[in-house]
Amino acid sequence: MAEKQNKIFYDETQLPKECLMYSEQNLGETKIKREENLREIISWIDEDSQLKLHVHSNVWLMYFLRSTKFQIEKAKRKLRRYYTMRIERVEWFSNRDPFLPEIAELLDLGVFLPLKQKDDQNRQVIIIRTAAHDPKIHTQNNVLKVGKMLLDLILHFDEKISIYGVVAVFDLKNVTLGHALQLPPTMIKRMVECWESYPCRTKRLEFVNAPAYVNAFLNTFRFFMTTKMKSRVCVTTDKPSINAKLPKELGGNGETYKELAEYWKSRAQESRQWYRDMETISKYDEIKN
DSSP: OOGGGGSOOOOSOOOOHHHHHHHHHHHOOOHHHHHHHHHHHHHHHHHOTTOOOSOOOHHHHHHHHHHTTTOHHHHHHHHHHHHHHHHHOHHHHSSOOTTSHHHHHHHHHTSEEEOSSOOTTSOEEEEEETTSSOTTTSOHHHHHHHHHHHHHHHHHHOTTHHHHOEEEEEEOTTOOHHHHHTOOHHHHHHHHHHHHHSSSOEEEEEEESOOTTHHHHHHHHHHHSOHHHHTTEEEOSSSOOSOSOOOGGGTSSSOOHHHHHHHHHHHHHHTHHHHHHHHHHTOOSOOOO
16 A cells, blocks of 8 residues: 555545535535545555555545445445456456557447536436447447446546436437347346446436337346336436437537547547556456455
8 A cells, every 4th residue: 555545635636615515415425534434444455465456546435435425334345346347347447448449449439428518417427329339340348348448537537426426328329139139138237237336326327219129128237236226217219308418419409429429539549548557556466255
């Protein structure tokens, strides 16, 4: 553990006071609880020979505490699940070079598009275009890899997401049987486990432009979801119900899918070295069951 971790300071954050006030009111975060929980979780990591993080910061640990509303044991379990996932799912968390042709092409297509502006509740909105890729050309694992790459990037650059959470909008327009066949139950189970292991609060999962048969398909997702996650699923044939500056393709007056794709491809490729560094530091030596 780095020497600075022996001192429990939270001076790395750039959060304004109103964000911390919101977190106190909604997540139970206070200065005392923050320092006590950080001290305990850092001590736990130091003493656990099977959880050796090469690098972490107090700010990053706060993501896990906030996502579990400062229930320290739940935060520990989530932390372990998160790093276990990154070890086990090498198909998503290794070789994450944004200049690789198969990755660059999916970035061009815009399979995963965070909006630049938050919704009216300060939540990060992410558009997931489930049919933007060609299932005959692109593997589902590479599609998911690109999604995790951009999710990691926005979490890294915007700590507010750890407080206000995320809304995922799945655009199902033009989805085909070929896309559905890329998602057998094993893949769906892994996807749901990944959503629930990330240290950000998923506030809503909204499926739009949904074909008539979508509920039968979504039942497989629901089977693996927690009760809380199930309650946050919404299906509509119309535009999203959230109040945000949506892309033109979803009936809004925001940037187009193409414009967003160009922006995020540029951000990802500018962060090439960061992805390399993260691939190294996100691993720990052994997994404790």
